[in-house]
Amino acid sequence: MLNDNTCSKKPNEKEEESREKNDYSYYDYDTYGKPISSLAELNMLQVNTIDIDNYKEKEIEMIKQQYLGLNKKKKKMQKPSEKFRNIFNFEWDQSEDTSRYDTNPLYQNRLEPQILFGRGYIAGVDVREQRKKNNFYDRLVQNRINYSMKKHTEEELQKKKGSLSQSKTSNVGTNVGTNVGTNVGTNAGTNVGTNVGTNITISQKKNLKTDPDTVNHNRDSYNADTCKDIKHKDDNHNVILNNNIINNDAISKNTNDEFIYKPIINNIIKDVQNKHWSEKKREEMTDRDWRIFREDNEIYIKGGIVPAPIRTWEESNLSPDLLKAIKKAKYDKPTPIQMQAIPISLEMRDLIGIAETGSGKTAAFVLPMLSYVKKLPPLTYETSQDGPYALVIAPSRELAIQIYEETNKFASYCSCRTVALVGGRNAEAQAFELRKGVEIIIGTPGRLQDCLEKAYTVLNQCNYVIIDEADRMMDMGFEET
Numbered sequence: 001m002l003n004d005n006t007c008s009k010k011p012n013e014k015e016e017e018s019r020e021k022n023d024y025s026y027y028d029y030d031t032y033g034k035p036i037s038s039l040a041e042l043n044m045l046q047v048n049t050i051d052i053d054n055y056k057e058k059e060i061e062m063i064k065q066q067y068l069g070l071n072k073k074k075k076k077m078q079k080p081s082e083k084f085r086n087i088f089n090f091e092w093d094q095s096e097d098t099s100r101y102d103t104n105p106l107y108q109n110r111l112e113p114q115i116l117f118g119r120g121y122i123a124g125v126d127v128r129e130q131r132k133k134n135n136f137y138d139r140l141v142q143n144r145i146n147y148s149m150k151k152h153t154e155e156e157l158q159k160k161k162g163s164l165s166q167s168k169t170s171n172v173g174t175n176v177g178t179n180v181g182t183n184v185g186t187n188a189g190t191n192v193g194t195n196v197g198t199n200i201t202i203s204q205k206k207n208l209k210t211d212p213d214t215v216n217h218n219r220d221s222y223n224a225d226t227c228k229d230i231k232h233k234d235d236n237h238n239v240i241l242n243n244n245i246i247n248n249d250a251i252s253k254n255t256n257d258e259f260i261y262k263p264i265i266n267n268i269i270k271d272v273q274n275k276h277w278s279e280k281k282r283e284e285m286t287d288r289d290w291r292i293f294r295e296d297n298e299i300y301i302k303g304g305i306v307p308a309p310i311r312t313w314e315e316s317n318l319s320p321d322l323l324k325a326i327k328k329a330k331y332d333k334p335t336p337i338q339m340q341a342i343p344i345s346l347e348m349r350d351l352i353g354i355a356e357t358g359s360g361k362t363a364a365f366v367l368p369m370l371s372y373v374k375k376l377p378p379l380t381y382e383t384s385q386d387g388p389y390a391l392v393i394a395p396s397r398e399l400a401i402q403i404y405e406e407t408n409k410f411a412s413y414c415s416c417r418t419v420a421l422v423g424g425r426n427a428e429a430q431a432f433e434l435r436k437g438v439e440i441i442i443g444t445p446g447r448l449q450d451c452l453e454k455a456y457t458v459l460n461q462c463n464y465v466i467i468d469e470a471d472r473m474m475d476m477g478f479e480e481t
């Protein structure tokens with residue numbers, strides 16, 4: 001436009017003359033119709049038009065980057081670990097181990113690190129790998145439990161013995177106790193002696209001075225429901241004892257009444273040791289499993305919190321009608337783009353899917369679209385005047401027809417009506433279909449615009465838009481339309 005304004009005027013005689021004289025004062029006009037009076041001004045104007053062209057190109061490039069993720073190739077930063085991998089390569093081959101077949105007896109019995117303290121792991125070596133071979137820590141805990149249980153049982157036996165002997169000597173104790181209490185005449189002695197009036201208390205006090213441990217146990221053993229309480233306290237004691245060392249759930253009893261310690265393995269170790277993701281139920285899948293699953297299927301995601309992919313059609317939450325249609329179409333398993341795109345689209349989130357040709361992209365967007373349309377009330381003659389519920393735009397007729405056919409494979413199962421608005425076909429027939437009411441329109445931009453301009457349809461209630469091959473559409477200059 002700017003060029004038109006500036007250069008469309010035919011040079012008149014005055015201009016010709018001035019050009020010969022190298023006088024540009026009457027040569028041309030700027031964008032606002034003002035005559036350009038100098039060469040510098042003219043140059044400025046030309047530079048401006050070039051700038052605007054550059055700016056437009058840049059803008060298109062930025063739009064492409066934003067919507068299609070076509071980021072410029074970043075300069076790959078090499079990690080120091082990679083950079084120096086070959087310089088500081090300490091890995092060596094077994095055959096390089098010259099000590100192995102040495103005749104020197106010193107090397108016959110190779111020394112392994114002796115783990116005497118800590119948890120029995122060698123620093124700098126993967127603990128999970130070590131744990132597979134080494135049960136030092138488990139054995140250590142087992143020994144401690146056995147030791148503490150044994151000690152505790154012995155104490156119990158001693159307590160029982162002690163209580164029996166005490167009850168036998170209680171009469172003797174009474175006499176001795178009162179005598180001691182009154183004779184010594186200490187406050188504590190008299191108070192206890194008089195208030196409680198039993199020698200058991202005194203004898204306990206004596207014990208307290210000599211052996212505090214025994215007193216604690218003795219105090220327990222004189223509880224009302226002796227046996228029951230001991231058991232309960234045993235348990236508690238055990239819990240406290242074990243809580244200090246390990247989780248109590250890890251202890252159980254075997255048939256010989258011995259305590260067995262089975263460590264509770266955390267999820268990561270369980271994952272490594274146990275099942276592959278393919279053997280797990282959906283609920284059992286951990287984040288790590290999903291990561292492996294995505295890597296196995298070459299699914300790469302970018303963006304907010306992305307729902308887990310589906311592994312089978314049954315996991316997809318699609319309606320039974322659609323599942324039936326999928327079965328009929330003989331789609332045994334979703335393709336990777338379908339695995340990840342379907343759950344995202346079912347959450348009604350915006351999505352850009354990029355996959356190679358023939359990878360099942362069409363079904364990946366058609367199935368969630370049908371699921372969305374199916375949830376809405378079927379269009380009546382009145383409601384159909386507000387247009388379709390969903391719209392698919394494709395850059396070429398062939399592609400639009402292909403999508404139309406793929407959609408119809410499933411649409412018939414959920415009573416959705418579709419129409420293909422493409423050039424080269426009878427426009428009146430398409431207008432007739434539109435007037436009857438359709439839930440989904442699939443079309444090329446040209447014919448779609450035509451139908452909208454001629455008011456064959458409107459898009460008043462269309463909240464679901466799919467643009468197939470969006471990058472191609474932008475290249476073709478459909479962005480503005």
Ligand SMILES: Nc1ncnc2c1ncn2[C@@H]1O[C@H](COP(=O)(O)OP(=O)(O)OP(=O)(O)O)[C@@H](O)[C@H]1O
Nearest residue numbers: 330331332333334335356357358359360361362363
């Ligand atoms: N899960 C599936 N299992 C088996 N076949 C499938 C599955 N999904 C799609 N297909 C079939 O694979 C073929 C290619 O699918 P589709 O045309 O959707 O690929 P596309 O990625 O959209 O290709 P294009 O880039 O050419 O548009 C179709 O014939 C379709 O019926």
